[in-house]
Amino acid sequence: MKGIIFALLGGSFITLQGVVNARISQDIGVFQAITITQLTGFILAFSIFAVVRDGHYSDLQKVKWPYLFGGAFGLLIIFNEVTAIQTIGVTLTISVLLIAQIVMAFIVDATGLFGLRKLKLHGWQFVGIGMMILGVIIIQL
Incomplete structure (x- = not known):
């Protein structure tokens, strides 16, 4: 049940993020909106990490290097979602x-x-x- 709740929340946040990003991008531009979104996400994630400390950066060497670029998918997701929302x-x-x-x-x-x-x-x-x-x-x- 816990997984279903998190999936429902995640799906809701994906929609809300898309709408908010589309609105921001109408005022300042798509890539500026992406920059703000990624920056605020980083600040929040880093703040939570500073308190929770559920991992260690020293373990970063265990991660295969291509996986370290996973955040770039965020840029592609936001760009495509914002463009689609504004279009369809x-x-x-x-x-x-x-x-x-x-x-x-x-x-x-x-x-x-x-x-x-x-x-x-x-x-x-x-x-x-x-x-x-x-x-x-x-x-x-």
Whole structure:
């Protein structure tokens, strides 16, 4: 249950962040909005880390170097989400974003990308994705 609650909160925050970033970018520009978002996120994360201390920077050497660039995905996420919200609106953007996330998750599970355990995909999962896509089409009618 705890995981579901965190997933619901995360999904809600993704939507709110997209809307706020779209609004900020209308006033000051997309990359300025991304800079503010990433900076405030860093300040908050660093502040929490300073109090919680759930890890050690000395363990950074254990991380494979390509994974250290994961934060760059944040720039790409925000840029694409803001641009989509300004173009097609919040509802369609988030709907398509969720479908893209699930499709990418299927790819990661099926291939074992990033050293994760490969999982077998089932036909009913693809039916579910198809139903989600149909749902987005219905929402837009």
